[in-house]
Amino acid sequence: MTAPSPAVLPIVLDELKAALGPAGWSQDPFTLAPHLTEWRGRWTGETPILLTPGSTEEVAKAVxxxxxxxxxxxxxxxNTGLVGGQIPYGEVLLSTRRLRAVRDVTPLDDAMTLEAGITLLEAQQHAAAADRFFPLSLAAEGTxxxxxVISTNAGGTQVLRYGMMRDQVLGIEAVMPNGEIFNGLKRLRKDNTGYDxxxxxxxxxxxxxxxxxATLKLYPVMRSRAVAMVALETAAASVELLARARAETGGGVEAFELMKRLxxxxxxxxIPDTRWPLDPIPEWSVLIEIASGTPGGAEAQLDALLEVAFEEGLITDAAIAQNDSQRAAFWRLREEHSAALKPEGGGWKHDVSVPISRIADYIDEATAxxxxxxxxxxxxVFGHVGDGNLHYDILPAVGEDIPAFIARWKEGSQVVHDVVARxxxxxxxxHGLGRLKTDEVRKYKSPLEVETMAAIRRAIDPKRIMNPAVLF
Amino acid sequence: MTAPSPAVLPIVLDELKAALGPAGWSQDPFTLAPHLTEWRGRWTGETPILLTPGSTEEVAKAVxxxxxxxxxxxxxxxNTGLVGGQIPYGEVLLSTRRLRAVRDVTPLDDAMTLEAGITLLEAQQHAAAADRFFPLSLAAEGTxxxxxVISTNAGGTQVLRYGMMRDQVLGIEAVMPNGEIFNGLKRLRKDNTGYDxxxxxxxxxxxxxxxxxATLKLYPVMRSRAVAMVALETAAASVELLARARAETGGGVEAFELMKRLxxxxxxxxIPDTRWPLDPIPEWSVLIEIASGTPGGAEAQLDALLEVAFEEGLITDAAIAQNDSQRAAFWRLREEHSAALKPEGGGWKHDVSVPISRIADYIDEATAxxxxxxxxxxxxVFGHVGDGNLHYDILPAVGEDIPAFIARWKEGSQVVHDVVARxxxxxxxxHGLGRLKTDEVRKYKSPLEVETMAAIRRAIDPKRIMNPAVLF
Incomplete structure (x- = not known):
């Protein structure tokens, strides 16, 4: 899985250095260190050189x-990926962090063109400055x-309404594996001229x-927003509640996050300074956020929804955030879930999705x-019910020997993934496949699919120089 | 462009007949005829055999x-395509019209799985029966x-809010060029396991x-809907109005159709029994439709929008549809545009898109x-401003010799397309490239793009047996 690539010849390194100039590379261990370790420490690699090209043309030269x-x-x-796809094991490491230009922001097109090194948070800020909204949002967005996020088709908390990163991309500029520049930057909504x-x-x-x-889509800024934490007795009730919420709001549900009591x-x-807004903590909680184009509309829709949901017995309790700071506090309870699991001795983590209608049955069967x-x-169990996407993590029993538990991770994950496949x-x-799931995916994909993907890869990168250890 | 494929050997035809049985093929000229001519009569082809497999397995056998x-x-x-991509010139013709099963409709997943031969109108009806909405809509939807519509990534009138057909597809089942079945039917909203x-x-x-x-997305049924026809002095004003409308409704604009006075x-x-709802007919009209999840919400949003637009001088007149039949009458005025041009002696037709913010300048420059x-x-000029997509058609001068005008079509289209490219x-x-634009597209695509597409095609269909004359 992490067999190192062959050593790069000094003459090639010299050529790269000459092409990019002093600002375009580093071999200094202190500079390299943060690029070589995945942030949780699961992967630490090595590279003969870090390239930091400052323009698309410099990327093309290097490639x-x-x-x-x-x-x-x-x-x-x-370097926020969770499956090791960004960590080199002897390969040249090419960071896009210096590609920082905002090429254009055109509100009338609901579009902006940003270079690859701009952070997700900055992208949201550029949209806001133009009185528009860029929806992709995830915990690591500051980095x-x-x-x-394009290369990993990232998701996050707003997928339910706006879709994955794939759905936000109108156009792409990329340096292909032969070093040529593909200029696919477009502000078009419709373009049927061959394969996309x-x-x-x-x-x-x-x-x-x-x-x-990339040229990215922008959306209108919503005029009202309402957040509630609700209590449910079963995961199945959350699926019913979601359908009800989407119907009542005409698709205005922006987030719908399920959390199990554990x-x-x-x-x-x-996590310091946290308090659950429902007492007692229910078996299942859902954080629901609704947004509307009409001032006051979201609050009215949320009230109407919760009233109906109570009457129908879908929910047993609810707390509505009364202001921005309460909204932030509710969201923090969701966002700190990963951090809250850490002190329990780590776990077998799974980033799975199933059809929404089967979530409850899946949870029961996987847990059994x-x-x-x-x-x-x-x-x-926590995650995005609206996308069928659950973070399904197994923690050791209280007091269990941690290393022995961790040692069973691969086998345990198979148990979970086999249920997912069913x-x-x-x-x-x-999160993608990265280095982590390269082998495993072959078990769940048909040979036709794997071979078709491999054929496409060979067609575009015949020398297999681009991130050779990831995917199939 | 339409050089016929080599003749198919009788022994192969016999093998196909035996594999599909009597219901699965035809060589009867009367049965074949409607499959061999494009509906406007622009292409008429020929085929040694029409295959009508009744299942995916039969498609796989035939391929x-x-x-x-x-x-x-x-x-x-x-057979409603407009660029000749579906017409055979000596090739085996494989119709998917007998693949008619509804595999599943699961409202909790907001998804339905339909076989390829179901019409777009039927798809809308299956969604409605499950209290859901399927948004793709176009003039030929009954056929x-x-x-x-998947193979051509069709668009239509609802793209502004819901996207193209591409955006409606969660999963696909297909028979690949080697005859193997790709089972990519999924009800998942998130799946990052290799190339999509x-x-x-x-x-x-x-x-x-x-x-x-294919497994297709479903959406909530909207609770209110409002339609207006508004008058504008310039095309540029329509772009401003669209931005304003999207902001005022939180993205609730479902359609925004620009129509020039001609x-x-x-x-x-x-067109019999038509009356323009604005008098005099303005230089530019826009048909705008707003939908909302709240009962009465669309009407209120439309009223508020038109009031602001009047105040700002964006529009000079407006007629709001008062009931369903008026709404249908307004829409008919837009939908009959293609038919209304026909009696004028045909025209040079163009299905182009440009960035929304540049629509007005594009129209001026192309017209000049x-x-x-x-x-x-x-x-x-008419079309979907919200998508930057214009049907830009040139008609002969009044009284001009029609055949002489038609003869200049190719040259005239180049003039239009050159402006589009700028x-x-x-x-x-x-509409896609089909047989019509196969050569022309090379002029506007980079060699890298064309070669990359060709490499992918070779990788997946090395014998080039699938629709060999279309695309690059």
Whole structure:
């Protein structure tokens, strides 16, 4: 999985240095260090050189030199990926962090063109400055870059209404594996002139080229927003509630986040200054956010929804955030879930999706399977019901020997993923395959699919120099 | 462009007949005739055999036989395409019209899985029966099939809010060019496990396989809807009005159709029982439709919008539809535009898109270029401002010799398309390339793009048996 690439010849390194100039590369261990380790410390790699090109043309120069010499490249954005796809093991590391230009923001087109090194948070800010909204939002948004979230087709908390990163991309500029620049930057909403090449680059995890810039969609700023935390007795009730909420709001549900009691309890226990707004903490909580184009509309829709949901017995309790700081406090309870699990000794983490209608059955069956495989293990479930996307994490039993538990991770994950497969789900809903799931995905994909993907890869990168260890 | 494919050997035809049985093929001229002519009569082809497989497995059998013998196949859906991509010239013709099963409709997933031969109108009806909305809508929806609208990535009138057909597809089942079945039917909203192969099949115009079924997204049914026809002095004002409308409604604009006076006058002249709701017919009209999840919400938003637009001088007159029949009458005025142009002696038709913010300048520059090229020619402009997609059609001068005018079509289209290219637009926004624009597209695409597409096609269909004459 992490066999190192062959050593890069000094003469190639010299050529790269000469092409990019002093600002365009580094071999200084202190500069390199943060680029070589995944932030949770799960992967630490090495590279003969970090390239930091300052323009698309410099990226093209660097890739051309590598292509001519058959040298492998790992493209890296904000280094926030969770599956090891951005960590080099002997390959040249090419960071897009210096590609920082805002090429244009055109509100009448509801579009902006940003270079790859701009962070997701900055992208949201550029949209806001033009009185528009850019919806993609995730925990790492202050660090994750546009190039990275495109290459991994990132999701996050607003997918329910706005879709994944794939849905936000109107156009892409990329340096292809042969070093040529693909200029696919477009502000068009409709363009049926052959295969949509940008769709291949989105989610390709850097295997088909280096994304250097993108034209992204913008949306109207909503005029009202309302957030509630509600209590439910079953996960099945949350699916019914979601359908009801979408109908009542005409699709105005922006987020719908399910949380099982265990995760809620661990947030309260392990994260300072937190309080669950429902007492007692219910078996299942849902954080629901509604937005509307009409001032006051979201609050009215949320009130109407909760009233109906009470009457129908879908929910048993609810707390409505009364102001911005309460809204932020509710969201923090959701966002701190990952951090809250850490002190419990780590876990077997799974980023899975299943059809929404099957979520409740999936949770039951997977939990039973885990209990059989590892009695006493604690199951944490939280995630985006509206996308069928659950963070399904298994924690050791209280007091259990942690290293022994961690050692069973691979086997335990198989148990979970086998249930996912039976429910027509995905073993990587958001995070991608990276180095982590390269082997495993072959178990769940048909040979036809794997071979078709491999054929496309060979067609576009015949020397397999782009991120060679990831995907199939 | 339409060089016929080599003759298919009788032994191969016999094998196909035996594999599909009596219901699965025809060589009867009367049965074949409607499949061989494009509905406007622009292309009429021929085929040694029409295959009408009744299941995905039968499609796979047919394609396998053709693949083994190197025989080319044209897939055909409802035969409503406008660029000749569905008409055979000696190839085997494979119709998906008998693939008629509704595999599932699951409202909790906001999803339905339909086989390729179901029409777009039927798809809308299946959604409605489950208290959901399927948004793709276009003039030929009673005949166009799901397989066809996927293979051409069709658009239509609801793209502004809901996107193209590409945006409606969660999963695809297809028979690949080697005869194997790709089972990509998924009800998942998130799945990051390698390249998104379905994206290649969408809009591939049948060159990468035969789409046999698809899982499509469903949406909530809106609770209120309001339609107005408004008068504007300039096309630029319509772009400002659109931005204003999107902001005021939080993205609730479902349609925004611009119509120039010439087209409006021809509708009134050539289509029985029509009356323009604004008097006099303005230089520019916009049909705007707003929908909301709140009962009464759309009417209130439309009123508020029109009031602001009047105050700001964006519009000079407006008529609001008071009931369903008026709404239908307003829409008919837009939908009859193509039919209204016909009696004027045909025209040079263009299906182009440009960035929304540049629409007005594009119209001015293209119109001036046409006037220089063919003085007196009449320019008709109508289309979807929200998508930057204009139907830009040139009619002969009043009293001009029609055949002489038609003879200048290719040259005239170049004039229009050259302006489109200068505005970073697309020469085929909705209809695809088909046989019509195969050569021309090379002029506007980079060699890198064309070669990358060709490489993908070779990788997936090395014998080039799937719709060999279309695309690059």
């Amino acid at each position: 051309s030199i590598c292509a001519a010499n058959g040298v492998a490249i790992i493209p890296q954005g904000g 994750a870059t546009i190039g990275g 090449l940008k769709q291949l680059l989105i989610g390709a995890e850097g295997t088909l080229g280096v994304v250097t810039a 995760g809620a309890e661990l947030v309260i226990k392990n 399977a885990v209990e059989r495989f590892h009695p006493g293990a604690r199951v944490s 429910y027509d789900g995905s073993i990587s809903a958001e | 396998s036989i053709c693949a083994a013998n190197g025989v080319a196949i044209i897939p055909q859906g409802g 166009a099939t799901i397989g066809g 192969l379905k994206q290649l099949l969408i809009g591939a115009e049948g060159t990468l396989g035969v789409v046999t079924a 087209g409006a006058e021809l509708v009134i002249k050539n 270029a046409v006037e220089r090229f063919h003085p007196g020619a009449r320019v008709s 505005y970073d637009g697309s020469i085929s926004a909705e």
